[in-house]
Amino acid sequence: MVERVRAAATELGYSPDVIGRSLRMKKTFQVAFAVADIGNPVYVEMMAAIHEVLDPHGYRVVVMTTGDTPRSTADLVRSLSSGFVDALVVSPLRTDDELVRAIQDSPVPVVVIGRSLAAYGIDSVSTDSAGGIGSAVAHLLETGRRRIGFLNGPLDTTPGEARQRGFDDATAAAFDGDRADAEVAEDFTVAAGTAAARTLLARVPADGTRLDAIVAANDLLAIGAIRAVRELGLTVPGDVAVTGMDDTEFGQFFEPSITSVSLGSAQRGRVAAQIVLDLMDGAEPGAAQSLVGPSLRVRESTAAVEGTGGAR
Amino acid sequence: MVERVRAAATELGYSPDVIGRSLRMKKTFQVAFAVADIGNPVYVEMMAAIHEVLDPHGYRVVVMTTGDTPRSTADLVRSLSSGFVDALVVSPLRTDDELVRAIQDSPVPVVVIGRSLAAYGIDSVSTDSAGGIGSAVAHLLETGRRRIGFLNGPLDTTPGEARQRGFDDATAAAFDGDRADAEVAEDFTVAAGTAAARTLLARVPADGTRLDAIVAANDLLAIGAIRAVRELGLTVPGDVAVTGMDDTEFGQFFEPSITSVSLGSAQRGRVAAQIVLDLMDGAEPGAAQSLVGPSLRVRESTAAVEGTGGAR
DNA sequence: CCAGAAATCGGAAACGTTTCCAGTTGATCG
DNA sequence: CGATCAACTGGAAACGTTTCCGATTTCTGG
Numbered sequence: 001m002v003e004r005v006r007a008a009a010t011e012l013g014y015s016p017d018v019i020g021r022s023l024r025m026k027k028t029f030q031v032a033f034a035v036a037d038i039g040n041p042v043y044v045e046m047m048a049a050i051h052e053v054l055d056p057h058g059y060r061v062v063v064m065t066t067g068d069t070p071r072s073t074a075d076l077v078r079s080l081s082s083g084f085v086d087a088l089v090v091s092p093l094r095t096d097d098e099l100v101r102a103i104q105d106s107p108v109p110v111v112v113i114g115r116s117l118a119a120y121g122i123d124s125v126s127t128d129s130a131g132g133i134g135s136a137v138a139h140l141l142e143t144g145r146r147r148i149g150f151l152n153g154p155l156d157t158t159p160g161e162a163r164q165r166g167f168d169d170a171t172a173a174a175f176d177g178d179r180a181d182a183e184v185a186e187d188f189t190v191a192a193g194t195a196a197a198r199t200l201l202a203r204v205p206a207d208g209t210r211l212d213a214i215v216a217a218n219d220l221l222a223i224g225a226i227r228a229v230r231e232l233g234l235t236v237p238g239d240v241a242v243t244g245m246d247d248t249e250f251g252q253f254f255e256p257s258i259t260s261v262s263l264g265s266a267q268r269g270r271v272a273a274q275i276v277l278d279l280m281d282g283a284e285p286g287a288a289q290s291l292v293g294p295s296l297r298v299r300e301s302t303a304a305v306e307g308t309g310g311a312r
Numbered sequence: 313m314v315e316r317v318r319a320a321a322t323e324l325g326y327s328p329d330v331i332g333r334s335l336r337m338k339k340t341f342q343v344a345f346a347v348a349d350i351g352n353p354v355y356v357e358m359m360a361a362i363h364e365v366l367d368p369h370g371y372r373v374v375v376m377t378t379g380d381t382p383r384s385t386a387d388l389v390r391s392l393s394s395g396f397v398d399a400l401v402v403s404p405l406r407t408d409d410e411l412v413r414a415i416q417d418s419p420v421p422v423v424v425i426g427r428s429l430a431a432y433g434i435d436s437v438s439t440d441s442a443g444g445i446g447s448a449v450a451h452l453l454e455t456g457r458r459r460i461g462f463l464n465g466p467l468d469t470t471p472g473e474a475r476q477r478g479f480d481d482a483t484a485a486a487f488d489g490d491r492a493d494a495e496v497a498e499d500f501t502v503a504a505g506t507a508a509a510r511t512l513l514a515r516v517p518a519d520g521t522r523l524d525a526i527v528a529a530n531d532l533l534a535i536g537a538i539r540a541v542r543e544l545g546l547t548v549p550g551d552v553a554v555t556g557m558d559d560t561e562f563g564q565f566f567e568p569s570i571t572s573v574s575l576g577s578a579q580r581g582r583v584a585a586q587i588v589l590d591l592m593d594g595a596e597p598g599a600a601q602s603l604v605g606p607s608l609r610v611r612e613s614t615a616a617v618e619g620t621g622g623a624r
Numbered sequence: 625c626c627a628g629a630a631a632t633c634g635g636a637a638a639c640g641t642t643t644c645c646a647g648t649t650g651a652t653c654g
Numbered sequence: 655c656g657a658t659c660a661a662c663t664g665g666a667a668a669c670g671t672t673t674c675c676g677a678t679t680t681c682t683g684g
Binding site for chain 2: 083
Binding site for chain 1: 643
């Protein structure tokens with residue numbers, strides 16, 4: 001009997017109404033993914049990974065944009081109380097008390113991708129971007145570079161802040177912060193990177209040593225840096241080595257291909273999605289704290305220079 | 313009184329339950345966007361544009377992946393009958409009768425981005441990618457190129473088929489198809505582009521004229537082509553001019569920056585979203601047929617060569 | 625001051641599903 | 655053959671909202 005009904009159901013093209021079902025079951029089978037800028041390749045990668053994990057479990061992914069203030073992100077988190085999703089994955093650019101409180105008060109599970117909020121009992125997936133910058137610096141020193149410039153994005157963002165700390169720590173450890181110089185670009189774009197890199201390259205330090213390496217806080221800034229280097233008639237990696245961060249397709253296909261620190265965006269997305277599934281399955285909130293380690297992908301833009309060791 | 317209630321509502325952080333509301337109003341305030349590969353920059357751009365248009369009207373965007381067969385896309389369209397969205401925007405790689413029928417039978421408005429389905433009474437937003445290829449060919453001829461190769465992706469896809477037709481038409485019109493040669497890459501990627509471009513460049517035509525221009529069916533293939541050209545010790549645009557299609561950020565920042573035919577992905581997304589809004593507002597289905605024209609963005613990769621006119 | 629109209633208000637139905645319970649049927653064992 | 659128990663079946667309640675309708679109150683004009 002039951003199979004005859006099933007047969008008839010498929011025959012007639014009947015599928016149960018999701019809304020009635022949701023109302024009764026108090027479950028929407030939807031998960032929201034919220035970021036400031038859905039065009040950013042890093043977030044696209046995360047979204048694709050989240051979708052990939054959640055889809056087989058019957059969950060749909062709803063895209064939301066947060067705006068770039070913690071305030072608007074908090075508003076969005078509060079709007080979850082209207083009950084259109086079963087959980088939220090959010091990657092905020094900046095975090096403040098209001099946002100933390102909104103997340104803590106959320107009626108549905110929330111997982112944060114970005115900085116660890118373990119201290120507040122919030123499930124989060126973080127990465128060690130500071131350490132990633134450190135590994136880029138180490139790689140440059142190992143391949144014979146002597147004087148390193150840092151091209152960062154805005155310092156009042158979570159990534160900008162962490163990466164700055166990473167650079168300062170790494171250069172302090174290596175040579176007391178000497179032979180290191182930093183410059184902040186307007187934002188994480190190629191154009192801003194070119195502008196800031198020009199400033200960085202124009203500076204002549206006291207001891208007269210020229211920059212022979214630039215660590216950029218993401219791949220777009222790295223491309224900007226390469227442009228600025230070439231404007232001066234210098235070559236990459238011959239005169240100046242350049243590293244990026246995020247390991248985007250962009251950087252892989254650029255010429256020269258760009259040495260980049262992968263922060264495992266797809267992996268972070270997958271992990272966050274898995275935590276969300278566990279949470280909806282009744283796991284203890286605030287218990288999941290995951291760290292996805294950075295890994296350096298060495299490519300052409302930091303090739304050691306024959307003979308001279310890369311310094312001049 | 314009503315305002316006191318409103319005040320109390322915000323005070324207590326109350327927001328009406330979306331599900332109950334949807335059940336009663338028979339409206340979910342959600343629109344689905346379905347494509348085969350959400351990682352593709354073109355689709356990302358569309359999605360961002362759709363989101364941008366729909367968000368202010370209170371609609372959420374749900375991401376779906378179709379798989380790349382018309383069959384799985386049709387299944388997805390049929391699944392709309394469960395009523396989780398108010399409308400669908402879909403951009404199928406391939407179209408067949410089953411898909412057309414599924415769309416016609418859909419209980420909610422569907423807008424197709426891709427090939428025009430006006431003949432079937434389906435609202436669609438299309439572009440003239442064939443004409444776009446034509447304008448690339450024309451530009452190359454105007455800047456003195458003499459022998460043109462075409463680097464296409466799979467011919468059994470809607471874009472691949474249209475672009476091939478565009479190239480054949482344009483070269484037939486210009487010189488009876490002489491001095492033109494085509495090669496099909498495995499798919500629309502850099503690696504496949506490099507491989508196919510090698511084959512293309514290796515061919516020595518009867519009259520001995522070497523290729524001095526390559527028209528690629530998208531920007532990734534164009535980058536692949538540039539790699540293959542450089543492998544032979546030739547330069548772009550000096551020896552060989554290269555054009556791409558889609559006008560991605562990728563191509564803009566590549567060196568040389570790539571001349572590309574913009575198909576207005578963002579614009580197509582916006583238009584589709586607007587049609588969806590009209591349809592949900594009671595507009596006549598099947599009436600909206602929009603064409604977003606291609607436009608050539610000339611950049612470094614097709615710069616005319618001084619003196620020689622680019623031919624050798 | 626009253627009749628009628630307008631505005632306001634409260635209650636009930638409806639949306640489509642799942643879940644629960646009571647009632648019925650069928651089977652098994654004493 | 656009868657009693658007990660299991661399995662199955664059908665009906666009703668519940669989920670949270672909006673909408674509709676009738677009833678009550680308020681307002682307006684004669």
